[in-house]
Amino acid sequence: MIIVIKPEASKGAVQxxxxxxxxxxxxxxxxxxxSQVVLGLVGxxxxxxxxxxxxxxxVEKVIRVQEPYKRVNRxxxxxxxxxxxxxxxxxxxxxxxxxxxxxxxxxxxxxxxQIISVAQxxxxxxxxxxxxxxxxxxxxxxxxxxxxCEGLELLIEAKKATGLPIVTELMAIHQLEIFDTVDIIQVGxxxxxxxxLLKELGGCxxxxxxxxxxxxxxxxxxxxxxYIMAGGNDRIILCERGIRTFESTxxxxxxxxxxxILKKQSHLPVFVDPSHATGLSWMVPAxxxxxxxxxxxxxxxxxxxxxxxxxxxGEQSITPARFAELMNVLRRYAAVEGRIWDExxxxxxxxx
Ligand code: PEP
Ligand code: MN
Numbered sequence: 001m002i003i004v005i006k007p008e009a010s011k012g013a014v015q016x017x018x019x020x021x022x023x024x025x026x027x028x029x030x031x032x033x034x035s036q037v038v039l040g041l042v043g044x045x046x047x048x049x050x051x052x053x054x055x056x057x058x059v060e061k062v063i064r065v066q067e068p069y070k071r072v073n074r075x076x077x078x079x080x081x082x083x084x085x086x087x088x089x090x091x092x093x094x095x096x097x098x099x100x101x102x103x104x105x106x107x108x109x110x111x112x113x114q115i116i117s118v119a120q121x122x123x124x125x126x127x128x129x130x131x132x133x134x135x136x137x138x139x140x141x142x143x144x145x146x147x148x149c150e151g152l153e154l155l156i157e158a159k160k161a162t163g164l165p166i167v168t169e170l171m172a173i174h175q176l177e178i179f180d181t182v183d184i185i186q187v188g189x190x191x192x193x194x195x196x197l198l199k200e201l202g203g204c205x206x207x208x209x210x211x212x213x214x215x216x217x218x219x220x221x222x223x224x225x226x227y228i229m230a231g232g233n234d235r236i237i238l239c240e241r242g243i244r245t246f247e248s249t250x251x252x253x254x255x256x257x258x259x260x261i262l263k264k265q266s267h268l269p270v271f272v273d274p275s276h277a278t279g280l281s282w283m284v285p286a287x288x289x290x291x292x293x294x295x296x297x298x299x300x301x302x303x304x305x306x307x308x309x310x311x312x313x314g315e316q317s318i319t320p321a322r323f324a325e326l327m328n329v330l331r332r333y334a335a336v337e338g339r340i341w342d343e344x345x346x347x348x349x350x351x352x
């Protein structure tokens with residue numbers, strides 16, 4: 001249940017009202033928007049009467065939420081969530097609320113030369129964030145598993161060399177100890193419903209890039225995000241990365257319709273990963289453009305200096321040159337859609 005409070009209500013009055021509600025056995029989650037305060041009631045609301053709530057002088061509107069998710073629900077938080085992330089280059093990047101963010105880099109960190117050179121190229125082409133897997137969720141135990149801690153050190157070197165905030169996947173809770181310098185923690189498709197991990201990330205202060213499981217419904221993705229938000233971490237980026245269907249031409253099937261649905265249902269930013277969705281590098285630019293046109297808040301793109309020799313996902317990785325070309329096109333797409341391209345905002349960190 002969601003209660004919209006009248007704009008003129010004082011803070012103290014809202015606090016008193018919240019205490020009254022909590023006496024009825026529910027938890028009240030307060031969200032302060034630009035112009036209005038919204039209360040989300042979590043727990044058993046069956047005994048709370050809408051009519052009696054409406055009779056209260058502070059209440060403007062009462063909405064019974066049908067969906068099982070509350071904190072991630074747009075009803076509860078009508079404004080888009082915007083996440084600000086500082087780079088070592090002194091620039092603040094924004095994700096969500098009209099901004100287009102680009103995360104680019106190799107599937108896996110392989111060598112110092114590889115990660116530093118990709119980091120420099122994607123930065124030069126305008127990417128806002130550097131990705132690179134160090135703990136890799138591979139289908140076969142005999143495939144390259146990532147460089148682990150050593151890879152993380154190299155990724156941090158690339159962060160220092162370029163100033164780009166870094167994004168990497170967390171596979172197990174104990175790895176959190178060494179993720180201090182990671183700017184965005186990625187939860188991979190295979191871990192989307194690892195509820196123990198999600199709960200732990202709820203208590204962490206870092207933004208989470210939550211990838212949709214390849215057999216997960218939209219509601220299941222939002223419920224996974226709800227786990228993180230229920231723990232107190234509201235800096236979540238949802239990521240559509242393709243789902244498994246009967247189609248075998250592409251690695252997965254990119255569910256573009258997930259973008260408008262997620263944006264309608266939730267206030268959280270929505271990214272798209274056309275690399276894992278298609279598994280084919282030549283298809284990545286077309287799907288990247290389609291995602292921005294459909295309203296995605298950003299993209300996750302695999303870029304490798306030499307895809308043919310990549311230790312992981314080379315077939316879906318684009319070269320730095322192709323990435324730079326694509327970025328020029330995407331800038332124009334973003335402008336047509338009236339979106340804020342991160343670079344335009346350089347030196348100006350005010351709310352759009
Ligand atoms: C990745 O981003 O490298 C990755 C493994 O993605 P996913 O979890 O979507 O398969
Ligand atoms: Mn990959």
